[in-house]
Amino acid sequence: MAQDSKRMYEGMFLVDSAAATANWEEVEAELQRVFDRADAEVLNLQKWDDRRLCYDIAGHKRGTYILTYFNVDPDRVSGIERDVTLNEKLLRVMILRADRIPEPIREAPTPHMVSVKSAPERAEDEASSDVQENGEEAADTNNEDLQVPDEIVFSDTTEPAAPDEEFEVPSAEPFEAETSDESKKADTEAVQDESN
Numbered sequence: 061m062a063q064d065s066k067r068m069y070e071g072m073f074l075v076d077s078a079a080a081t082a083n084w085e086e087v088e089a090e091l092q093r094v095f096d097r098a099d100a101e102v103l104n105l106q107k108w109d110d111r112r113l114c115y116d117i118a119g120h121k122r123g124t125y126i127l128t129y130f131n132v133d134p135d136r137v138s139g140i141e142r143d144v145t146l147n148e149k150l151l152r153v154m155i156l157r158a159d160r161i162p163e164p165i166r167e168a169p170t171p172h173m174v175s176v177k178s179a180p181e182r183a184e185d186e187a188s189s190d191v192q193e194n195g196e197e198a199a200d201t202n203n204e205d206l207q208v209p210d211e212i213v214f215s216d217t218t219e220p221a222a223p224d225e226e227f228e229v230p231s232a233e234p235f236e237a238e239t240s241d242e243s244k245k246a247d248t249e250a251v252q253d254e255s256n
Contacts (some may be wrong), residue, residue, distance in 0.1 A: 066101070068130040070158035073126040073144065074117070074151040077110050080124035090150065091126065094143045100132035109171040117151050129158060129166050 073091060088105065093100050108125035117123065132140070137155055144153040217223050
């Protein structure tokens, strides 16, 4: 297949948490096998997070999500989905076209990456946040990692909130349904008929 006909896709794969924890390399190899069958070029493959599932999927209560970005011929996407359906190790997949997702977003840290920070990094983060809370400058603050996309436009034209207006809450009076004598008789007759 020619490179020109390939498009970029985002794939979210769901695998059994026990399998992902026990042997991550085997899970990666299984995903790579699926991509190789479709002649896909993997750009990024990251463990997203381990979560409790809303409902059991193939008897599994927990699952590990894997986020991938890959280039593949659009005609081969259905083959990837079919391979996942037939594979016992891969529980589910959702594939979306991702032509417009910029590289900084594709390379952003996943929740799993954030949760496995090393102890020294966590201690450093806590120390810098304590210093900032005390009104002093943090020693090692690095804002170069923060990237704001060019498309976001901030506006200072917000209107001030209206002052709170006082309003009267209507009193809660008991509700009494108006019924006619005929409907009372019909209700009484219906109750008597049911009891007989």
